[in-house]
Amino acid sequence: MKNSIAFLFLSLLIFTGCKSEKTVPKKPKLVIGIVIDQMRYDYLIRFSDKYGEDGFKRIIKDGFSLENANYNYIPTYTAVGHTSIYTGTTPENHGIIGNNWYDKYAKKNIYCVDDATYTSVGVDSNGGKKSPHRMQTTTITDQLRLAQNMHGKTISIAIKDRSAVLPGGHTANGAFWLEGKNEGKWITSSYYMNQLPAWVTKFNTSGKAAAYMSKPWNTLYDINTYTESITDNNPFEGKFNGKEEPVFPYDIPTLKEKNGNYEMIKAIPAGNSFTTDFVKAAIVGENLGKSKYTDFLAVSYSSTDYVGHQFGVASKEVEDTYLRLDKDLASLFSFLDTEVGKGNYTLFLTADHAAVQVPAYLQSVKIPAHYLNSKALRTYINSITLKYFKSDKLVENISNLQVFLNKEKIESLQLDATIVAQKIADEVINFDNIYKAVTARTMQTTQFTDGILHKLQKGYNQKFSGDVLLIMMPSALNRSSKTGTSHGSGYSYDTHVPIIFYGNGIKKGTSKKAYTITDIAPTIANLLQIQFPNGTTGLIIDEALK
Template sequence: MLERRRLLGLALATLPFINACTATPPAPAAPPKVPKLLVLVVVDGLPMRQVSAYRDQLAPDGFARFLDRGRWFAEAHYGHGHTVTAAGHAVMLSGAHPQRSGIISNEWRDPVTFQPVYNTGDTAHTYLDNPTAPLAGTSPRSLKVETLGDVLRTRSPESRVIGISGKDRGAILPAGHKGTAYMYMGETGQFSSSTYYMAALPAWVKDFNAAKPADAFFKKTWAPLLPEPAYARSVPDGQSWQVASSNGNRLPAVIGDKMEAPGARFYGNLLSSPFGDELTLAFARAAVRNEKLGQRGVQDILSVSLSSHDYVNHAFGPESRLSHDHTLHLDRHLQAFFQFLDQEVGAGNYVLALTADHGFSDTPEWAATQGRDAGRFGSSPSLAIINTGLAAKFGVDRLARDFSAAGLLLDEKLAATRGLNFADVQAAAREELLKLPAVEAVFTREQLLGSDTATPYLDAMRKSFDPTRAAQLQIVLKANWIHSYRPGGSTHGSPHRYDTHVPLLFWGPSYVGRGEEQARVEVADLAPTLAAIAGLPAPAQSQGRDLRLSAAAR
């Protein structure tokens, strides 16, 4: 009896174990939903202040899609100091500052040979069905890091990564090493690619070009979108500092005015108007349809960089009515493109991100009328002044070879052959630069390779400094002073707020949430954030952070 009870107790004690072994295991958690398509829209040369300033005049579903129904960061900045197109486009989908990406500028001089280098130049490759000029951008050879598209295509070779832009660098750098880039050809009005990507253009691209869509804008008028009183907050047309060499500096403007037929000059001028963006977005629509982006059961990436705003701001300044009106036209073009994506891909199947490659300075002449210390820094006269000072001290001509990207390039070999201590030459050149009225700060190679983060502007310029490509001395101009090769217009390229502060906007209701974020973030955070949304690892050299996680922790 006792033995029977003992055995019964043993059996009862083992029931939980038996049940645990024989029970149906719980179903594995469903993998997190990821979007079928990531869409990055880049507006070349758009400061965040322009989006904010005209918010009351925006269409319901352009920029407002992000501001009213998306997630956006009011204080997004570039971390690097030389804020130019190529450097910004290289950061976006790599998360790597120029110190790692190697894309220190649009162009620079080789510090050993002093020969010009273009950021996406590659003489091994040529454009398809179009002429290839010297230094033309044809491949990502100079990009030292991987992009999010490279990560995706390594994991999923059947995925498609496409970059489109009015500029070669705006298409090539976001597309990375394993994507495909299509860029506008200013001589022919076509979109093309290069032999780096393919041997021949796809049939759909040939069909697009054969229809000559650029010609549809010949003699078309760029007219103000709103009544005249709506532009009271911006500077009127026709100012002496507004460049009139392309489509004039007054609205309305006829694109192709006084031309008999579309040609190279018309195709080039088209990019300096709202019609350049309209054409680029038409090509992007064709890419989505024909490549079936986000519609083939695998994840894809589309990057569209719109170049026209940069040309407008260079010619007229971001304070101008022309730039104000261009922003509003762009807003309407974006609305139409987003609604196309809703229909073609499905509103719940894709994520949008929008940013810019840099901001913009006001034109110095306008800034001066507002009581600001402002002016233009001319490279050629400044170089002559520096070399005169160096020759007086060392008895050697042309120790300073040229300005390269954000710096002054010194001839180390010449200094050595003349028995000069290069540290002394560098220090003397720095002194000469600091005598110039436009110069705020100058950093030596030793400072840039150091760890000081307290000195103003030093960390930003360090992030722009690749010692294998950059000049030995890196220069920061005073606020409101710009590098200039012509008497009018404006530019960018500094670590000042007006050049670093750009939009960083997201939309995709089930992926990114809604609301405004006030904390300062960097554009380098875009790549790891999109990677997390897509269920991918961040690019290997990324220096950013996942903003979704950091926001949730606050």
Template structure:
């Protein structure tokens, strides 16, 4: 008996000497998540314009947050609609279905817009700006999953100048989604969301008529022109021509220009577009009382004017540099508001972009770097001629858009020709087009799993039901002929490489140069918030953020 007692005593002493295992502490969820997408923000802008930023805006984010420097879009095409959808669904167009801003619908044989919905009507205006909804987005968003996880007690709101920049991030069942109406300078919504009038706080915001006030001012430089050393001259031949102004140079007298340039439609093309959205962000947080209890709320905020300005003037323009100097000040104002109303440490911010942009071809050519435009109509004419010579006269191509050919399946079937034979022929012929580096058929996308390089990016953007029959990869620096100075859409680094910064509740400061894909953001947020992953998620959690 003594033997057994002494043995038990020894075991008791042994276990009492073991280190006490602390119960795993539950990470405190933020009261508010603010997702910031800056449209067409290239990765190099934060470095190029750093000397022009104050300490309370972008620099506060970078210094106090965690910066994933090597974040990329892992699919083609890199446009605004797919970009916003991918950030918030945690997957790519292959799954969420937003394959471009506009695409050819093979069933109804016409082009459709990613957020268009003619079954609904505008709320807050008599215009058609509100004929929109997320019905074409096929998978759930992190904002959807947050709502589901709290029995829709979380307040989820999307805001942007662009409708798609608000609608897609807000998800399928948000508290609200609001965007700019170019016909009157107010923010509107859609009857899709189940309400027949705007909330009272937004009605009060619209009554301030801020757009009208801004358009009666001038867009002026933030500092003397000679200090814009990161930009080209203020008058470059490829820059957007503003009606009523001889040269595209500062200052821009908006009061004098508005009548000839779309009136309220002019605002998004100026730095004031970011100013009004920052004002709306603060009004939204106040009006919806976001971040005021222990149930996490989510504000999805997308700054669009940087994209309008970038397209019009190019990535090395004085206009773009000045827009970011002013946007830095708006970010600082948002920080101040969050600190005062929600409390530092109670909110989580992530900031990224929906795509980058190309250098202006004329600028690269002037510096002996290969780049050019192509003529889409000429592509169609050349390929139609080749198809006619091979298979006989006919309208073999129904549409060409987003560097994809859509073939006439009815004609091919009637002609008793194998579809894959036509696709393969077109692939081989497309390689003769100037500016085309590679070409792939829908058959390639459907039957072969590509794991790297450009073919993989095409496949991640290829949707079986919505994408075309032949997909092109352009040479670096090439894009379609456009009246804009630049654009985006390729799988090259200048379009795919974007910043990703995390800041606030539970985020330690630091940097990482590990490759991250854009679909990792929503998956990481799901782990932070304790929700299910979005139902089509393909990304991976960013371990450094969760450690």
């Protein structure tokens, strides 16, 4: 009897142990981060009836979708968004405060990834002189490399250089972006390598870029079914050079010569398809997901942003771009299933920012919307300093809605920079379409816990930001053109984006809880059981993880 009980107990232990071991998910062989440039959350809903089952709908159905995810800082620009996604923190820590900004030490405007220390690889131009040196913290891609003693690969791909360089982190094995103009090639920087890999050279000589540019852009489906968008011919859309009206079809072979030749592929849906082709080539060429280590593939789809800027949120061009992107994603997911294997990869999909409806369109339907005159703003600010401090030379630069004071001039006049900044903030609020104005001193001495000033504070970097920070009215753009759209604010139309997790280690479901973009990196780090990026301020989204 005792022997029977002992045998039963041992059998139960063995069975329980085996069952437990099977339920522990292995780490993914490949993590894929997909960032869609300028994707509003509502694009998932607006175009849902026309999406297929294997693109967006597949990862929503079988993955975990956050319905209330937002950016938690200002400014919502491309470089800042990509950096915040991958570092798990905001500009106050990671240091990327714009795509371009005024360097108050060098006294010049700088671009986020320019680096003359390095040379171009794959092209004779300066297009490859880039690096992530201005990003002050690590990324999830860096931490994965460090956790595996620099084993495992990180490959980062985007049409835009900044969207490839920053997600790849400081330790990427390769980051590739598109040189348009007369090239139509994927290139890189000597920061990563001294020559292009054979698979990149083969792709560049395959003729794919020329093939895409030889086809017209017409709607994927009958344009009359695009009822989610406003009329095709309207005054709120920008036009390609050489085309009189912003209407389908677009004769790309004819238009390309007047629109930068291969630069034009960036501004049409074919740019996303071209990116997808290159991503597939990278997976094969780099043998991603094939070793005993976990690899990371960072992908950014940039053409959505170019189309959005030119035609606006409500255009048929934007709708068609997303319907075509849905097919590109379905193709990529199927490719991952075959090449890496279902259950062997984890991905997340999000956006680097969203976008506002064209203000002129909003005005036409009686919704308050505005345009800021930046030249008039500078004149007004100079008039403030002239009135109160007898000089109109106290401002050194105004850019990205930030005022940089001329500290040397202020000191020479024996003025107090803090008082000058506060007077500008007090008075500039009277300028049309400026909604709020605060000084750097306020950012340093006051803790805002919610609202628009909280977001401004998260985007303020004491070392790099200006002396006075401005916020425009809702639905306002800082531009003279009344066609197309842009982004950069802390309002919901710019901050509300999709975040979808899918694959190995991810639950099925949705959440309506509030999350921020900085929660992605720590969630992926926890899934991989590695250290968070060193500036992380986001939290683990534990309800998305098995």
